[in-house]
Amino acid sequence: MSFLSRVFAGTALAAALFGPAHAEFPERTVTMVVPFAAGGSTDVVARIVAQKMSDDLGQQVIVQNVAGAGGNLGASNVARAEADGYTILMGTVATHALNPLILKTKPYDPEKDFAPVSLLVLVPNVLVVNPDFPAKTVAELVTLLKAEPEKYAYASSGNGTPLHLSGELFKTLAGVEMQHIPYKGAGPALNDVIGNQVPIMFDNLPSSSGHMTSGTLRALGVTTAKRAPSFPDVPAIAETIPGYETYTWNALFAPAGTPAEVVTRLNAAAKSAMADADVVKRMTDFSATIVASSPEELGTHVKAELEKWTPIVREANVSLD
Incomplete structure (x- = not known):
């Protein structure tokens, strides 16, 4: 058997024993x-x-x-x-x-x-209200909702969204009632809260942060167990309602x-x-x-x-x- 024949035979045997060589992931986009x-x-x-x-x-x-x-x-x-x-x-x-x-x-x-x-990553949600809304804290909001359970509503980005269910968890743990107003996206909902058509909303903190800084929205609390480092003065809702925690x-x-x-x-x-x-x-x-x-x-x-x-x-x- 020639040298080249022995090389090819050895290569074939190695392939049969060990299978084809696999390139390291990833090879493409x-x-x-x-x-x-x-x-x-x-x-x-x-x-x-x-x-x-x-x-x-x-x-x-x-x-x-x-x-x-x-x-x-x-x-x-x-x-x-x-x-x-x-x-x-x-x-x-x-x-x-x-x-x-x-x-x-x-x-x-x-x-x-x-x-x-x-x-x-974990991204906090935030409970925001129109600046003219009478409640300035989570505790004041709970008191208000308990006093007039049929009066107030909250906006969300749509049925079944994390923001909708953040509101439902709040209602359950706080023992309050609010009507849910679903929108086709967080943007339209946020606009109506800023315009005071609906006074309350649960939103992603990043999308509300500019409005919180400018004063066109008032933040009552973040939904994570601890305060958000970017807004250390905004309490966690859990500070008032133990066990409350949601996030994206x-x-x-x-x-x-x-x-x-x-x-x-x-x-x-x-x-x-x-x-x-x-x-x-x-x-x-x-x-x-x-x-x-x-x-x-x-x-x-x-x-x-x-x-x-x-x-x-x-x-x-x-x-x-």
Whole structure:
């Protein structure tokens, strides 16, 4: 047998024994699906993170907005994508806790159809009122609502949204009544609160922060367990109503069945991005708290969120087609 024949035979034997060589992930562009329109808080977080993950991975991470059905369209697309790590989801409390509980037809299972990658950030919501509203504190609001339970209403970004259910949790824990006025998005709802058509709203802190600073809205409390560092003078609602806590969160998910080594590589890139000094500053300015969890911690978080929101959704009697 010639030398070249022996080389080719040895190569064939190695391939048969060990299988074909696999290049290190990623070899090409990674698509990060944002299941909402451009410009919202989830989109902003995604674009900041994607840029830094691109640097770490050595391949571009592009953001693709797939809006529709309250986040379900984009999430469903990722759940059905090839499990190779090249299509990932910027998930939220809506995609992985609220929508699966609210929708009569379940387009995906939030636990079984996804491989958790990393819980990135927690973003506070905030209880705001029109500046002419008589209550200046959470305690005063509770007193007012108990005295006149049929009089007041609160606005939200829509039925079944985290902002709607933040209001329902408030009602349950405070033992008060408010009429819910759903809008088609936080923007129109916010405009009506500023215009005093509806006096009360639960909103994402980043989108209300400018109005809070300018005085066109009065903040009564943030919805996280502790005060937001960007607004240390605004109390946490939990300081008045123990146990109250809601927030928006952003986390990365891959399709179920994605190889463990690929999930590990994506997790490392996400953690590296969240540790970047520029990202830390921008998230702080955005009123977001960085978590940068392990895949296992995100899986535990999703399970806990489903358990937390199940009785609230049931109590609010929210169900959507």
